[in-house]
Amino acid sequence: RGTSHQTPDLFGNRSRNIWRKPQPKVTFNDSVVELRKALQEKFGEQVIYDEQAADMPTLQAASGQLPELLKFLKEDAPSRFRRLEDVTAVDERSRCKRPEQDFTLVYHLVNFDDPGYLRIKVPLAGEFPEAVSATDVFPVADWYEREVYDMFGIGFRGHPDLRRILMPESWPGHPLRKDHPSRATEMDPYTLQTASDLAPMMGDRILPFGDADDGSMILNLGPHHPGTHGVLRLILKMHGEEIADLDADIGYHHRGAEKIGERQHWSQFIPYTDRIDYLSGVQNNLAYLHSLETMLGLEPPSRAVYTRVMLCELFRIANHLVWLGTFAHDVGAMTPVFYCFESREKIFDIIELVTGGRMHPSWFRIGGLPKDLPEGWKARVDAFTVDFDRRIDELDKMLTDGPIFRVRTEGNGVVSLDQAIEWGMSGPNLRACGFSWDLRRSMPYSGYDKFDFEVATASGGDSFARYLVRLEELRQSLRIVKQAAREMPAGRWMADDYRFAYPQRQDGLHDIESLIHHFVNVSSGPCPPAGECYRATESSKGECGYYLVSDAGSSAYRLRIRTPSFAHMQMVRQMSQGGLLADLITILGSIDFVLADLDR
Template sequence: MTATAPTTLAPERIIPDSLSEKITDLHKASGIPTPLLRQTTRDGVATFWITPAALRPVLAGLKHAAPTTHMLFDLTAIDERGRRHRDEQPAASFTVVYHLMSLTTRADEARLKVALTGDSPVLPGISDLWASANWYEREIWDLFGIRFEGHPFLRRILTPPTWTGHPLRKDHHARATEMPPYSLTEDEEMRQQDAMRFDPSLWGMKRHSDHSDFMFLNLGPNHPSVHGVFRIILQLEGERIVDAVPDIGFHHRGAEKMGERQSWHSYIPYTDRVDYLGGVMNNFPYVMAVETLAGITVPPRAQMIRVMLAELFRIASHLVFYGTMAQDVGQLSPVFYMFTDRERVFGVIEAICGFRMHPAWFRIGGVAMDLPAGWEGLIRAFIDDLPRRLDEYDAMVMRNPIFKARTKGVGAYTTAEAVEWGVTGPGLRACGLSWDYRKQAPYACYGDLEFEIPTGNNGDCYDRIAVHIEEIRQSLRIIRQCIDNMPAGRVKADHPLTTPPPRARTMHDIETLIHHFLSVSWGPVIPPGEARACIEATKGLNSYFLISDGGTTSWRTRIRTPSFPHLQMIPLLSRGVLIADLIAIIGSIDFVMADVDR
């Protein structure tokens, strides 16, 4: 089966289509009479429609065929009701989408889609196959109302337990102005208070010993070490952790829902606020996905400017991680030195973009404007000085015996466990796997740049920190190459769907002025289709999966963030350790709650 034919299809993958071949073979072996249907998408990722009966046999076969390389990268849903452009796709009220990734030499990806009908659809759960599916299935139940049979703890995860409805359904309000004025009666207040009562049995906790008393401790939701509004319910025996249950959703702002109400262009500033330490790094996969849908080719100069700015933000984010990690385990001085360097990065970013943390500077088709006069000297001065300061920080932090004692051998996990839980980025490379999306599936101009992939050996807190630090040095190397090889030319594609369009086309006559007004106020009309773009963000892989129904807004905006699956590992890493060790583990994960809750 094929979706609406795109104007241009993404080029074929460089690697053999091995993951899709395995899916095809496993479907045949399952004996399901319904044929396996293939859909053509704009991004070139192999996409198959599969029946609910064939879902578990196929996924179980994939998992058992290569448990250490096949990752459940993402799991989400689509409300298909009212969508117009679904040519040759199976009839469905809702679609559940499984995005799989094989961590082979190069990135090998595939999608499985399951069509569901009715207002209360049900699907077999797979949290027993991939541990990371647990939170994803809860998210789908919470936001779409799709129930997963066999799930051990299917309750809301991003919205309060008293929430009414499922927010990502199309019939759910998108703005407060669509609802009556808010009021809180005494009865409703009591109901809300009762819902907040903690019952260990409802959270899956149980007595682990017949002759011990347990204490339950709330770590958060307001605690310096949890880096945001985040709660972990700890079951303790003395100071040792018996069990831990993360509780997220306090920071949920409906970023995906907002992506489906804003125009394609006006949503760009919202992306900055997801990983709020990543700045334009958040714009990157979003505009790439829109460009794939629209068939826009970004000029080489704009591509290199994007990479240079993204790596500056990687350095800024990693400096925050480095300083706060040291602070979490008791070193108070390093964070002040490292935040000073971060301020220097922001000075460079502000000189180029006009803003510091959230410049929203990338545009559909390129960047907002060309580099200003003097940009080269400003960046060179920074990248020439930072290596010396990093050497000082190594002596201050990484070679400090107390810091080593607090982090070495603490919070360790294997490569197989990382894949099981959907870990990407520095957390995956700290296990020893040399895998970086910038190398495995090069985007923008990364394929033309030379840099190394830092790795660790033990997958513990210390190695995760060491990988971050070496990534700062590699980012400096990338930025230097961008300065030395910056091409001349345009900074925005000459394409009718770039937004806003080039100023030269706006004042020629009344027709071009009208076109400019509509493109800015309503946004471009993007052709129908589906596309996903993925980048190696500051904390791991960040991707946007966008669906256009041929309008000025997205039909479905899916944001796959790295922090969401990473926090799900906390129970695995914390059982049996001391509370003080948990603080080090939390700090070493490198997350921000907006990246988790969206």
């Protein structure tokens, strides 16, 4: 599709000439009015409010102004934005209507008091521009800025450790720039010499010993250690059994998912999302479609909404069962993993009946679902839900009061609430610090406001608290699945706006307009209006968000995936310093990460 150096522009492609409505503007929180007044008083014309922003309030500021602006928003704004959600960039040089800047830095912030997002854009000019680091205000910006440097070649003045994070040090170029090849056929052949050039960096270069000989040693944990749950390499500086320092060498599972998203049309990318957090199945589909459907102004019908919720919660249960079984195994309990995987297979039998797939069904579509629920679906769901609560109780009895389990997890990997917010934690790991923040409740999406469930929380912020939260989430997800199955509405399973959605099959068989839309949407893909949207969902491991930028074409101009595992892995250093090597395995297991989610 297209050339290797720019977004697809096939001969005869008329997608950008198609008339479409502008991106619909969502209603912003009332607190935005007070925020604008405060910004005007504090910064005057140095910070510009974007009146055209459609998905969230958006500000524009110069790079030098950024640290002061972020500090004001975090500490002094009328309604504070306490968490930095994400940092990324956009290469503007291949736009249809190119702006003055060459690159744009994009910061997304979260407001917990008046739930909502805020975007800050920083325009940059030049081939390899430099911005001011935000790490002094938001420590979580460390890895995000390293990723922007790695993928775009943008420097950050004042960053404490600016180096590549996903790509090897010897990698030529920066992959998410528009002038970097997308396909392997446009690059040099991968040979034995290439492999030797890409050898991992020695551990003592990542964590130098320094001048003093204090008896410490460097230990590599992974990338082939079962305790790392995938190809993760941790470099440990050890004093005996005690961890003095730690760094993570990630990227072994990097597959260029965001670059692929700029090559496939909007519908074609859906199957790729399943491979991000590969244990959460259709929850990945929903995260992507939440942003895309918001940008399109598309509302799926009620039957599709309830079906999506039911399947997402079944996958949340499946994810937590894998986590619970493997976490228990990490700390020495052998039996729970067999109980967990038996129940997980029953869930996959339901998924297979409904979708035809098991782990990666790729079953959600823009505007709804590809097919209606099959005959016999409810009986199969009821057969699982009728006694699964007893299985949860069995797991509870096996682990919760076990003396070895308690000793291995209580007081281990402790994170305070302030630290969790400062370092971008979300999902069960954040709620284990006593904070009742769940996007299904705080910023409802996909009909979750229609369901009755409790937000699971615990106190202590340690590995045991994280276990308690996920154990309770098994019960609450089961509760939601029962409601969705019991109250499943009748009617359509696909939106009737066929400019963007695949028509229901019977419609394509009976009228030519539906057939034409089906042909166009399958072949070249739907064409959203020019615009951008960021939304996140409460996925199994935390908040998973997609930032989509449309240039009015049939594929994303920029597709950014904000995964929970990336932020959580950055915290492992703080959680494990001063602890024992054996405790590190417990900490890694307790945060629930997946390498495909971490590396994308």
